[in-house]
Amino acid sequence: MTGYPWYSIDTPANKKFVDAYQARYHDYPRLGSVVGYSALMSLAAGIRKAGSVDSDKLAAAFKGLGVETPFGPVTFRAQDNQSTMGAYVGVTGLKDGKGVMTSYRYIDGASVQPSDAEVKKLRAAE
Numbered sequence: 001m002t003g004y005p006w007y008s009i010d011t012p013a014n015k016k017f018v019d020a021y022q023a024r025y026h027d028y029p030r031l032g033s034v035v036g037y038s039a040l041m042s043l044a045a046g047i048r049k050a051g052s053v054d055s056d057k058l059a060a061a062f063k064g065l066g067v068e069t070p071f072g073p074v075t076f077r078a079q080d081n082q083s084t085m086g087a088y089v090g091v092t093g094l095k096d097g098k099g100v101m102t103s104y105r106y107i108d109g110a111s112v113q114p115s116d117a118e119v120k121k122l123r124a125a126e
Contacts, residue, residue: 002087004031005101009070017070038069038085042076071106079119084110 006018006029017037021029029037042065047053050061063078074085090104114122 001092001101002031002089003101003104004029004034005088005090005104006034007100011070011072013068013072014070034070035085038067038071038074041069042067042074042083046076074109077113079116080123082109082113084108084113086111 006014017034018029021027021033021037045067046058046061046065049065050057052058059081062076062081065076067074067076069085071085071088074083076083086107086109088101088104088106090101093100093102095102
């Protein structure tokens with residue numbers, strides 16, 4: 001399964017996100033919470049880099065843009081502006097009567113995306 005094992009990711013960026021989320025919502029973050037947060041932080045970084053909300057300037061700013069997320073650093077690839085954010089993949093288990101991810105690992109998006117050459121080939125008609 002994919003998920004967000006927020007309770008055991010021991011990084012400063014994740015701890016900061018989880019602490020702020022719990023202080024605000026009095027609940028734990030879900031996968032959609034961290035993905036949405038990361039998307040908005042990416043958009044904010046793109047706007048700062050572009051100095052504008054103009055779509056052409058934003059598209060240019062996202063080429064190679066790096067963003068720190070609770071999952072770790074991600075990059076928006078220059079050739080297609082695709083994020084390298086990955087996913088946690090693991091097994092569902094029970095701990096103290098609650099569902100948790102066990103035996104999980106993070107798979108970096110960059111490791112499973114098509115190469116630059118493959119992207120060029122797939123987009124040859126553009």
